[in-house]
Amino acid sequence: MxxxxxxxxxxxxxxxxxxxxxxxxxxxxxxxxxxxxxxxxxxxxxxxxxxxxxxxxxxxxxxxxxxxxxxxxxxxxxxxxxxxxxxxxxxxxxxxxxxxxxxxxxxxxxxxxxxxxxxxxxxxxxxxxxxxxxxxxxxxxxxxxxxxxxxxxxxxxxxxxxxxxxxxxxxxxxxxxxxxxxxxxxxxxxxxxxxxxxxxxxxxxxxxxxxxxxxxxxxxxxxxxxxxxxxGHEVLSDTNAEKCDYGEEMLRLENLSDGVHFHDISLSVRQGEVLGVTGLLGDGRSELFQTVFGAMNGGKYTGRICLAGKEVHMHNTHQALDSGLAYLPRNRKENAILKDMSILDNGSIVYLPRMKKRGFIDQAMQERLFAKQVDDLRIKMGDRKDLITSLSGGNQQKVVLAKWLISDPKVLILDNPTQGVDVGAKEEIYTIIRRLAAQGVAIVVLSSEAQEIMRVCDRSLVMFHGRQVGEVSGEDMNEHNIMYLATGGNQKESERV
Ligand SMILES: Nc1ncnc2c1ncn2[C@@H]1O[C@H](COP(=O)(O)OP(=O)(O)OP(=O)(O)O)[C@@H](O)[C@H]1O
Ligand SMILES: [Mg+2]
Missing domain, CATH: 3.40.50.300 (P-loop containing nucleotide triphosphate hydrolases)
Structure with a gap:
């Protein structure tokens, strides 16, 4: 060419x-x-x-x-x-x-x-x-x-x-x-x-x-x-920020099963904590958290979901949003983008109902909140009223992320958050995730990239065919251990290796 x-x-x-x-x-x-x-x-x-x-x-x-x-x-x-x-x-x-x-x-x-x-x-x-x-x-x-x-x-x-x-x-x-x-x-x-x-x-x-x-x-x-x-300049990769003190337990799952995709899952995430959940294709992690978010199984599951210490039975996503949950889905192209809406509306739609002033959307507020995200995430775009599809893939992903960041959640679930995002912006997103945690949000990051888990999480669960097969943290949270567990190895053996 x-x-x-x-x-x-x-x-x-x-x-x-x-x-x-x-x-x-x-x-x-x-x-x-x-x-x-x-x-x-x-x-x-x-x-x-x-x-x-x-x-x-x-x-x-x-x-x-x-x-x-x-x-x-x-x-x-x-x-x-x-x-x-x-x-x-x-x-x-x-x-x-x-x-x-x-x-x-x-x-x-x-x-x-x-x-x-x-x-x-x-x-x-x-x-x-x-x-x-x-x-x-x-x-x-x-x-x-x-x-x-x-x-x-x-x-x-x-x-x-x-x-x-x-x-x-x-x-x-x-x-x-x-x-x-x-x-x-x-x-x-x-x-x-x-x-x-x-x-x-x-x-x-x-x-x-x-x-x-x-x-x-x-x-x-x-x-x-x-x-x-x-x-155009060197990219610095920070190591994890110091752990902050964790606050109250925000999300707790007890023996959660849907009988098909995941079985007997128990976990807990506190304010200020970033929990990773990783595994290979077919591990069931997305289905698990879609169920927690009310986006799958329509409330048909066994076991308990507790939010801030209270049991809730999650039937649908409205209920999840009202309870302070936010969920960034894994596949942007199909699940996260409204193709015939503008960049601005895509980036703020979750929060729109709360931006009302006497029955009308407070546009000034919408634009202000979104503009801050555009700055923070360095979203490269023309006019904010252009269609979302005029953005490059990575910039679309940033807009989707912005939408959930504006929603001010108590528990933020991010499924494959940096798909298609360039190296520099990845670091910025990791910094933002850590900052939100420091502000007291309980965060769950679902990812199949061991590097990402190690970079941003405090500890991580590993799933295999719908079951939790182990948990890693600190020095044990390395590529070798994660891969070992994710392919069905058992935790005791992994510690011996
Ligand atoms: N159909 C379009 N209409 C208007 N602008 C567009 C269109 N397609 C691409 N652009 C603009 O062209 C520029 C380059 O986009 P392109 O999709 O080629 O980026 P990229 O290098 O593939 O990025 P990414 O890594 O995010 O996929 C961007 O600023 C984008 O907004
Ligand atoms: Mg591209």
Whole structure:
């Protein structure tokens, strides 16, 4: 790609960007939230036209008027925002762009077989005939990756393919990437997890504010250096702030079970405490806290939920909100964003009912509270009345986070809070979480990233197939112990190791 320029209105998103990729190479495309990564890839993928500049494949200049043109030229695209059709089966989704026909009829058998074959090769336990809507976000991401693999592309764009995957799935994706690389496929890999970049990529290029600012070989750099290229200065990673004194117990679960996703869970979180809950895909942690928040199971559970010492039976989310609970859901794209509403309204909707002045929303107050969040979280945006969808992925995540921070909760449950957020902003979010804890909020962080748990939590529960299998804190809260428990090892043995 040569001298690519692209603006949205007055916003010059890409300026004279050059980008190249060789056969059999995995190249990381890095940059802060809003730097222009997805926009550059949308141009390569035929989703957006460039204002100027050119694209060549094997020395031939191309022009892509649509995603199909780009796909026909051998470019597979795994989008940052999931792109599956919920009302179709997995196998139908796999073949959406190139349906095989037997005379005039779609060859369903063949599609199912090919899908099953690929899943087997990749060690994925999914029924090709299942409806996509029944899948968890992680599985949807896996299906998208498989779809790109199915297309026999010579270039594959992966825009944050691992945001909702856990370690074993990430390793499986990496194994696939290595195989593709051996076959000469070139891969563009976008990720904010620099550890992944170091592990899988050969080369890196960094965008900052729409300009290419650095490139080089991954073997010759460090994560620290990459972070510095991205933000333009060194990123300091604080260690955990001193523990503050804990106050009253705010949330207590006793032997909570829903009979399907989680069994016999007991835990307690106090004011000022940050409790982690971690595990691998299928550990049940999201379902557990959705139930606590009244967003799942409609009050059908056994065991007890106590808030500030009083038992409550949680039937729905209104009741949860009224009781001072807040819950940031795990999958932003499907559960947290109102696509046809503005940035401002998305960022303050939970609190709106409480911003009333004589029956009307107090707009000045709404804007003031939100403006503070925009500052604190450094949300990069145009006008606050623009649609939320005009923001980059990471900035959308910050808006969703802002919404819950404004809601002034007693218990704040954050499920995968930093998905798609860049390294600098991650640190800011961790600082904000610790600050809220210091102000007396009881916080639960659900995450599959051991690094995140270690960075922000005081202690952490580890779950495995719906059961709590251990608790780690202090020195024991390390990647090794967490992984050991999360894969079904037992606590006593882990202490001996
Ligand atoms: N459809 C659009 N309309 C208006 N502005 C847009 C649109 N798409 C992107 N932008 C703007 O372009 C800039 C770059 O966005 P882009 O999505 O390319 O960032 P990114 O590097 O992929 O960030 P992230 O890491 O958060 O995904 C942002 O300022 C964003 O607000
Ligand atoms: Mg992006």
């Amino acid at each position: 040569e001298k690519i320029n692209k603006s949205f209105g007055a916003n010059n998103v890409l300026q004279d960007v050059d980008f190249k990729l060789s056969t059999g190479e995995i190249c990381a495309l890095l940059g802060e939230n809003g730097a222009g990564k997805s926009t550059l890839m949308n141009i390569l993928g035929g989703v957006l036209p460039a204002d100027s500049g050119s694209i060549s494949l094997d020395g031939q200049v191309q022009s892509f008027a649509s995603p199909v043109d780009s796909l026909d030229a051998g470019i597979g695209f795994i989008h940052q925002e999931l792109n599956l059709i919920n009302d179709l089966t997995i196998y139908e989704n796999m073949f959406l762009t190139h349906l095989p026909k037997k005379r005039v009829f779609l060859d369903a058998k063949r599609m199912q077989e090919k899908t099953r074959e690929l899943f087997q090769r990749m060690n994925i336990d999914l029924d090709p005939c299942a409806m996509v809507r029944t899948l968890d976000a992680s599985y949807k991401q896996i299906v998208e990756i498989c779809r790109a693999l199915m297309q026999d592309a010579s270039i594959i764009i992966m825009d944050e393919p691992t945001t909702s995957l856990t370690e074993p799935e990430i390793q499986r994706v990496f194994a696939m990437m290595r195989t593709l690389k051996e076959q000469g496929v070139g891969i563009i890999f976008i990720s904010h997890k620099l550890g992944e970049v170091m592990e899988i990529c050969d080369r890196f290029t960094v965008l900052r504010d729409g300009r290419m600012v650095a490139e080089g070989k991954v073997a010759e750099t460090t994560t620290k250096q990459l972070a510095a290229y991205m933000v």
